[in-house]
Amino acid sequence: MKILVLISNVPDTTTKIRFTGDNTAFDDSGVQWIINPWDELALTRAVELKEAGGVDKITVANVGEKSTEATLRKALAVGADDAIRIDTTANDAFYVAAQLAEVAKDYDLILAGIEASDYNGNAVGGMLAEMLDFNSVSAVSGIELEESNFKITREVDGGSQVISIGGPLVAIVQKGIAKEPRIPAMRGIMMARKKPLSTKEPVEGVNKTQMISFELPPPKTACKLIDEENANEVITLLHEEAKVL
Amino acid sequence: MNFEFTEEQLMIKDAARDYAQRELIQDVTERDEKSIFPEKHIKNLAELGFMGMMVDPEYGGSGMDTISYVLVMEELSKVDASVSVIVSVNNSLVCFGLNKFGSEEQKHKYLTPLAMGEVIGAFLLSEPEAGSDATHQHTTAEDKGDYYLLNGTKNWITSANSASTYIVIAQTYPEKRHKGINAFIVEKNSPGISLGPHEDKMGMRSSDTHSVMFTDVKVPKENRIGKDGFGFKFAMKVLEAGRIGIAAQALGLASGALERATAYSKERKAFGTELANHQSVAFKLADMAVKIENARNLCLKAAWLKDNNKQITIASAMAKQYSADMAMEVTTEAVQIHGGYGYVKEYHVERLMREAKLTQIYEGTSEVQKIVISRDVLKD
Numbered sequence: 001m002k003i004l005v006l007i008s009n010v011p012d013t014t015t016k017i018r019f020t021g022d023n024t025a026f027d028d029s030g031v032q033w034i035i036n037p038w039d040e041l042a043l044t045r046a047v048e049l050k051e052a053g054g055v056d057k058i059t060v061a062n063v064g065e066k067s068t069e070a071t072l073r074k075a076l077a078v079g080a081d082d083a084i085r086i087d088t089t090a091n092d093a094f095y096v097a098a099q100l101a102e103v104a105k106d107y108d109l110i111l112a113g114i115e116a117s118d119y120n121g122n123a124v125g126g127m128l129a130e131m132l133d134f135n136s137v138s139a140v141s142g143i144e145l146e147e148s149n150f151k152i153t154r155e156v157d158g159g160s161q162v163i164s165i166g167g168p169l170v171a172i173v174q175k176g177i178a179k180e181p182r183i184p185a186m187r188g189i190m191m192a193r194k195k196p197l198s199t200k201e202p203v204e205g206v207n208k209t210q211m212i213s214f215e216l217p218p219p220k221t222a223c224k225l226i227d228e229e230n231a232n233e234v235i236t237l238l239h240e241e242a243k244v245l
Numbered sequence: 246m247n248f249e250f251t252e253e254q255l256m257i258k259d260a261a262r263d264y265a266q267r268e269l270i271q272d273v274t275e276r277d278e279k280s281i282f283p284e285k286h287i288k289n290l291a292e293l294g295f296m297g298m299m300v301d302p303e304y305g306g307s308g309m310d311t312i313s314y315v316l317v318m319e320e321l322s323k324v325d326a327s328v329s330v331i332v333s334v335n336n337s338l339v340c341f342g343l344n345k346f347g348s349e350e351q352k353h354k355y356l357t358p359l360a361m362g363e364v365i366g367a368f369l370l371s372e373p374e375a376g377s378d379a380t381h382q383h384t385t386a387e388d389k390g391d392y393y394l395l396n397g398t399k400n401w402i403t404s405a406n407s408a409s410t411y412i413v414i415a416q417t418y419p420e421k422r423h424k425g426i427n428a429f430i431v432e433k434n435s436p437g438i439s440l441g442p443h444e445d446k447m448g449m450r451s452s453d454t455h456s457v458m459f460t461d462v463k464v465p466k467e468n469r470i471g472k473d474g475f476g477f478k479f480a481m482k483v484l485e486a487g488r489i490g491i492a493a494q495a496l497g498l499a500s501g502a503l504e505r506a507t508a509y510s511k512e513r514k515a516f517g518t519e520l521a522n523h524q525s526v527a528f529k530l531a532d533m534a535v536k537i538e539n540a541r542n543l544c545l546k547a548a549w550l551k552d553n554n555k556q557i558t559i560a561s562a563m564a565k566q567y568s569a570d571m572a573m574e575v576t577t578e579a580v581q582i583h584g585g586y587g588y589v590k591e592y593h594v595e596r597l598m599r600e601a602k603l604t605q606i607y608e609g610t611s612e613v614q615k616i617v618i619s620r621d622v623l624k625d
Contacts, residue, residue, distance in 0.1 A: 070252055077256055183263050186294030186307035189256045 291362020
């Protein structure tokens, strides 16, 4: 059993977002990069499954420039056995999925975070399954290995559904797949240096989308406090300023 | 000169930060209030490799450098100095000395479980009448042929109750004064050892501090560290390295306080605008940041010297004295920026201030550091 965990390299979740080039590009100066939180949970679950036995190897893969290698090495420190970086810029879900398909075809189970915390694309996992003609399940919050199948728990409106499905499988995972992302132990950090991190040239592919512009949400306005005696003013403000009444 | 951290050092710092911000923060206030020992956290930190960070991997350690240790101490101390002092004592005062000066048998028997965090250790030097003045040890270790007989009392012992392995400094030949002192590995459950009551401290209340009494405690000869009479030198070597850990702890208390004060001053409004827009507050933050950066540089320089096997006596004394005094100032200012909220427990800064006070006292008071530094300045 071989598991592939797809790793997206995203800005730290506390990053102050800015744009350059007339709001057409994300300004990445001074940004701290981390493993996409959903991918980190997926990796944690993969490591747990390996520790429980029955998994031979965990590989992590990322599409990105050399600067994303620190993120991959952290994934190795957490417990992946090897890492693959496809050396190209990841700017479109279809293009990324096409790159990953080349690597992913040899694996029994592929774990993809339900979305990346940068662009919230929510697309790569599904596209990848289609390209490879693999089974795929989304909104996965639990995964167990059975003799020849995977026992999957997925979130449905108001409850959860348990299914059994064969491989090869792309599981698009969300919160709940692991309790908390695993903190790498020092031993893991030291071992990460010795684990293989290979680079692959990109295959030909197309970007199906093009970024036109970004827009920040309007800044939060301050809370208005109204004296008890002027309670009626609330109605006036809701009507005239907020225009909801 | 290179100020860049390695990828591993940054990963270790992140691991410490993640653990502190995610786990330690959860129960730090309750543990402080009720003086609860952080057993679960110490176990988790041991699994992550933080209890024997700098010990050789062949003895169960993580084999990291002192730079990484400074980064870890800073991150843990931003949230919880009680946990970080337990980590510091185990790493710098217990594991470091055994790793450097212990015999092969001592390393296998005692260092390995300490470095793996299966047990924790305590360092017993201070006495009711000998704290900073470590040359006057009243605890005696009488040479009885194949064993030593220990008698006396040690004070202010961090982890005294939770530790399984003690490093005890005692006098074997009083007439030789400090040259007659020895250091011993003593198992805490040895007959004749008893503990004083849990000290009810001002800060670092979640670490357990006791006095320890020795009454005719037999210590096997093979548990003496180094040659006969090596104890004082051993203690000094261990303490000068240990100062780096406490200096980094003080640094963390200050930088934790600055992080909180900065966040608060961006949220809280007074006179119609955020506190940060008042120059009186903004300049305080600037002063704090400069002092913290000074301390960080002193700590990292001392760590670098140690990693490169150079003299650290003065550098570690400077790092500790400056960082400790700075932490007291900076945490006090953080309380001031918080105003009334700073004086209540919910906002953490009052605890950081109480904890900072101890960094000026233990492992050599600021005054003792100044003795070390001034002697060097004045030497011919």
